[in-house]
Amino acid sequence: MLPALIPIIPFISAFLLMLGWKRLSRIATAVLGCGSIGLAALVAVIIAIQFAGNAEQAVVQHATNWVLAGTFQAGIDFRLDALSVVFVLVITAVGFLIHIYAAGYMHDDPDYARFFACMNLFVGAMLTLVMADNLLLLYFGWEGVGLCSYLLIGFWYKDPANGYAARKAFIVTRVGDTAMAIGLFMLFQYAGTLNIPDILGKSPQLWTTGAPVVTIIALLLLGGAVGKSAQLPLQTWLPDAMAGPTPVSALIHAATMVTAGVYLVARMHVLFELAPLAETITAVIGAITLVLAGFSALVQTDIKRVLAYSTISQIGYMFLALGCGAWSAAIFHFVTHAFFKALLFMAAGAVIVALHHEQRLAKMGGLRKLLPGVYWVFLIGCASLAAIPFVTAGFYSKDQIIWLSLSATHGHVALWLAALLGALLTGMYTFRMFFLVFYGEAKTAMHHRPGKSMMIPLYILAVLSTIAGFVELPHTMGHVTLFSNWLHPVLPEVTVTNDSNAMEWASQAMSALLAIGGIGLAYAWVLLRPKGMSDFLEMPAIDWLRKYWARGWDFDYVYNILLVHPYIHLSRMNRKDLVDKLYTGLATLMQWCHNVLARTQSGLLRWYIMAVVLGAVAVLSVLIWRIYI
Amino acid sequence: MMGLTFYIAAAIAVIATVMVITRYNIMHALLYLVVSLLAVAVVLYLYGAPFIAALEVIVYAGAIMVLLIFFVMMLNLGKESAIQEQQWLKPRIWIFPSLLCLVLLGELVFLISQNHQPPSAIKVVDPKAVGMALFGPYMAAVELTGILLMAGIVGAYHLGRQKEKTLHRFLEN
Amino acid sequence: MSFVDFLSLGPLITLCAASVIAMLLVAIWRNHRIVYSFAIIAFLMSMTAVIPAIIYIPHPVPPLLVIDEFSLFNTGLILTAGLIILLLSFNYFEEREERKEEYYLLLILATIGALVLVVSRHFMSLFLGLEILSISLYGLIAYLRARARSDEAGIKYLMLAALSSAFLLFGMALVYAFTGHMDFPGIGAALRQAGYLPVSVMAGFGMMLIGVGFKLGVVPFHMWAPDVYEGAPLPVAAFIATISKGAMLVLLIRFYQDIQGNNYPMLWWMVAIIAVASMFAGNWLALTQQNIKRILAYSSIAHMGYILVAFLSGVQTGLEALAFYLVAYFITSIGAFGVVIVMSSSLQDAETMADYKGLFWRYPWVATVFTAMLLSLAGIPLTAGFIGKFYVVMAGVNGHQWFLLFMLAINSVIGLYYYIRLVATMFAVPAPGQQTTVVPALPIAGNITLGILTVLLIGLGVYPTAMMQLIQQMMRILS
Amino acid sequence: MNIHPTTAGMLLAGILFVLGLISILVRRDIIFMLLSVEVMLNAAGLAFVVASAHWGRADGQVMFIFILAMAAAEVSVGLALILQLYHQLKTLDSDEAAKMNG
């Protein structure tokens, strides 16, 4: 089989959709759009099965040469190893489900074909990203998903706000990409290649652990990852990205693209292992992000923004894991997160559609009766997100991270505490949202019920959100390590310094309790004592804090003040180009000289004679001056 | 020998010329100019050029100045032009040009008096030698002078003719 | 005068005889066409007379004149230029003046003056040639007596020319007084013998420079140029711009070579200052000028500055460049004036920018020629002006005159502005109803002449080799 | 009084020359200007004769004759031109003849 087919199928279908444009019927469009992803998923599954037999060996396919300039070479080479197979499977599978959902969700949109074209293009680019054998091709996918993200956030282009959000997403991630590009230049300078296996193979010989160069390279790559994965300090674009259609949010801004950063760090793990400082920074960024985003999610008033902040927060967990050297834990959380977050987004989408495109939590409520199907899947999603012990996939993945943040070699108590705080917050914001949406009184009339094509993917994802966790159980609870075994050829196993079972139990208990405690708090907040809570929230200090969190800790504000506004003002001020003034001035000077001289040309004969005499005096004066003085 | 005579003649020439350039009435100026030219003729004679001195008197003072005088009389430039000239010749007008010229004069005098050649007596060149030169090596120049005068005559003839009363229809601008 | 002298001076003598015959002809039978034809024949004969003169070169005619390659080349150049100006004159004068015949007589006389300058190597012939030229020009400039401005131009030229002649004469007298010679080789020998340059001689050169500078129209003796160009009949302006200046330049070169002016840095300095000042003044003055004649006057001031750069380069290439530039400048200037002549109606001269607005779309041929001429003045490739400027710059680089070259470069850019402004005017798309009322005469003879000039212009621009070789040969003799 | 005779003569010529120059500069009447030019030309001629006396050669004097001829021609054309101008402008003010400028 050809691994190259996996990304190429979506590309071809995107191309066909672009060509077909408005000539294709809706059904044809949907079939082409979903079918291609389905086909890709099928191919991926088949390859994965084949691959499973011989997981030690990566499958590399050289499609064609791409760039060969001087000593630089990069081909269009696809590579499938354990890590990329996981990503490919998740992308194609979740992507397929979301496409099916979208076929229903976007049914009334006039730009149906454009939507699917962009979605397919995105899947193709994302698959290229995770299957790239060299960093240039990875960069291609990286920017490609950025483009699709831009196109899809701004899909409803008539509203300038959407356009703004789209541009913000593109530009902010581009800042990260810049860092990454510089990282690539440095890598090429030292390693002489951008081929990933070569770099990973060479780097231990090139650098000793903690060498400044490798630290800088790792940090630059981290910069790219941080941008794409909406981590601090480049997280500001993601909440705004919710301007796009909900399937887009589900696919791009929750399940797949935003985890590209996780993939990159995991992929280049050797560099990070050589740079402990970079790892620590990764972990710290993850920890801080997950807490800050958790607080922000707590106070959002828009259902999609809650989910957006929750995504930032959960990716924070993944970064925390990466930083602790718990590579497989991060990837595991990526998988479960893809399932339950896609589920939550699509369920939220169903709610939004049902309420006639109402996204404000304040206008929701009492949907438990009206949308029972959605209620149940949403509940499963929330439970998984909040990591309800034992029954949810989220519990197993997140719990592993929390435990490892303490016990792994790079772990630290502070990180662990942050992770625990995050668990509490997760429980709280998730269920605050849940209660607000489904309990209480209905505040908005029902518009229309989600159709089958929207519900079936939800059910499938709900199942996955529940059972996916059982592939990897902590050794306190059965010790299943299917997942980490699978990844073992690619990613090293985490080294645990403190593997006392008691500690692990304690940690698990803490996290479970905190999650449940968070749910309890949310219950108290929303349902039990809404009056008291709102009184509490209206205290000035609390109110300020709430708004501050809701604004995402004012990162946008600071960036605007420090960077965006000065740049815009400066460029506006200089619209006419100061340098041009120089030349205009020169022209004016010439004109002035002309005017002065033209005045000497007065037409008066006596003045002309005077000029001759002046000339004579000048000539003789120069003479005397040169000879005698 | 020539000292005193030269200085007297030179003084007369300078004074007469100063009078020329300060007179308002053109007639007076012309007459002073004749005086100045006669004084220069004396100087020329003293510098061993009797033939040239004679030419100076005959052609310059005689012919050219008389031509000018006739011209002035023809145009009948009388008192009013003198008054006008008086109005024009304000110190404000003449002071700067005069100063400028005096600077020039100073420079000239300075440069001329930097002469380091050995002093030599004035050598008389008699008219015969002048004639020999004129019609010997400088024959071509004499012929060219003929051309020069012809140009002068033709030019003066063309320009000096009274305009015909009837103009061409296109030329009434 | 021997037979060889006669043969060598053939062109000059032919023209002198022609002037006398022409005068008699006018006296006997006043007819424009006849005199015009006679003048053309006279020029052609004079040009033919150049050929036998070649046999005996170099042939000095002591003490006044010298016939060598250099003077014959320039004689040919001046006669050709004169002939072309003559060809352009007929229609111009036909309608403008009731007495047109003296014009040809004066033109012949002025050309004689220029030829004398070209062949002279003595103060006397210099002076006489200059004065023949000047006095004929007084008549020529003020020739159209009906025009108010022509008198004004005439009187300005006359006063300034007389003044500068006085300076020239006084300077010559100073030089003579302290060297005892009036012929150039003699002066050179005397100076070499003295071993230094006496101050008074220096002063003499300085004062002569005023006379020369006036004729060349360089700063600060340039002020007459625009007024005279504007007031004079167009062919006369063309004559002043080319032949009068060219002859003076040729004389300057000869004088400079004979006294070995390169040995006297003082002279170099004076000319350098004048050159730079001329470039700037000419170009600045032309910058937003609206009158074409005045633009051409200012442009010629600047071009004299450029030529002086070649002159100052102090290398053999410089003289070659000067000669080539002169040829290119002759063609271009006469061409430019030719266009203005052709464009002028019998009613008035086409001298304002407005007359040329959108010309390309009405008379593409004339506009193309004018564009070619302007681009040549600006020094754009495919034209003789380009090669000329290239040659000059080459000489400058060869002589390491970086400062002068830099000035030249700056000035070329400033100059471009007004040339291109004129071109732009011609190519501007006229708004409907904005057509000018001037109906150009566009005589056939004029058009043919312009055609020849354009061919020459582009020919020299594309294949300059032949002309370069000729000049190189000629200059080798001179040095 | 032991000034070099040649120098003395040249100085006289120079003084006359500059006086003529002053005159041409300060006068507005065109006839006066023409007159002043004559003074200057005459001074130049004087200089030639002085030089000729210094060297004992005839060519300076020959030059004087040519200057004389030139002055005559100049005056005749000049007067004709002034006549024209007078008819045109009804004045001899040189400042009036300043229609062209710029």
Add this chain to the structure above:
Amino acid sequence: MILLVLLIVLFAAALLSWIAGAKSHAACRWIALCSLLFNLGIVIRIWLAHTAISGRWWYQYKIDWVPHFGISLHLAMDGLSLLMLALTFFLGALAVLISWKELQTRVGFFHFNLLFVLCGITGVFLTMDLFLFYFFWEMMLIPMYFLIGIWGHEHREYAANKFFLFTQAGGLLMLLAILGLYFVHAANTNVYTFNYFELLNTPMEGTTARWLMLGFLVAFLVKLPAVPFHTWLPDAHTEAPTAGSVVLAGLLLKTGAYGILRFVLPLFPAAAAEIAPLAMLLGVAGILYGGMLAFAQTDLKRLIAYTSVSHMGFVLLGAFAFNEIAYQGVVMQMITHGISTGALFIIAGALYERIHTRNLWQMGGLWLRMPLMGSAALIFVMASLGLPGLGNFIAEFLILLGSWPASHLFTILATIGLVIATAYSLRLMQKVFLGPCDRQYAMRDLNGRELVIIISLVIVICWLGFHPQPVLNTTQNTAYVIR
């Protein structure tokens, strides 16, 4: 000889189309188009014939012109020339196509000028004689001046004059430098020649070399244009007719870049290495400053014009990095910038023709009416911000990759330029095609002819993005020189 044919065909076609223009507009357009396609065909045939690396100089042609000065009509072609010529004829043909319907006044003279300027550009890319180079360099200005000055927009005269004066000023300095080199060479070897190959190894003092190099460099920087000599460009690009803008942005700027690669670096390697930091600084300044100006513009064509300043900054940066990767990137950038900016100008021109404004504030939401044009614009906007998969990315990546070892700081700053590029590119897209559509413009989407133009450009830019190897191979021989 084949090289001379390229020139003669264009020159003859120029004259012919002028003459034909008086009779029939169609005939004159067809003559122009056919001559350009003919030349394109020749160039492509040469290209295909020389895919294998077969020596550096493929064709040479030399006859004496002015032997007196050692000037000869010396043409030669290597990979760099070939690529530039291919670009010239391709864009030239498109320029004829764009003006097919838009241009209805003075058609004959227009095509005369267009072909004449292309002839000059062709000459610039082919000559190996410095005098001849200067000759062609100047020759292409006049017709360009007319293209802007006659068929341009409202301030055409100002723009044309500015363009002309700037480039002439630079050109004169180059002339001085050429002559200086000529004499330095003669002083050392006693051979008076303008021949490029003979001048290549002129021994000279450091100071001399520095001044001569500066003379060349300034001329090329003006043409490129680099900050602070760039201010002619926005005016000229904005006011020129569409075909003029395409030729200006696509080709004329490349002559500056070509000059740097062909003359400045090989003729004065030491002096160029000395000035490299400054040149790179100017390049980076161009990238950032140009990008910033582009961001602020309200006139669509002006915005695109400033992006040129920004993109050509990369060329300068890469050219002075002295390394093969950067060099190849520079060549790529020259081509891809020609294609992408040319395409953007074509789109701007097509828009102007429909809505008669270039003001961004009067646009918006045009995607609704013209999705095809919108998609095309999207592609080229993405190309301009350096999206992988399109040619510009390869170019910019190689330049940055190559210039990283030369200067870390400048490379970092230039990479930041990519963010700025994103900002202005997306602003363009937003203001023109996205957002609400307030005005009711009645307009049609791209017609068949425009589609042909745009699609051919899209194909080329994608081809360069995915398979740049033919181009890179072609310049490989030239690039070795730089190392």
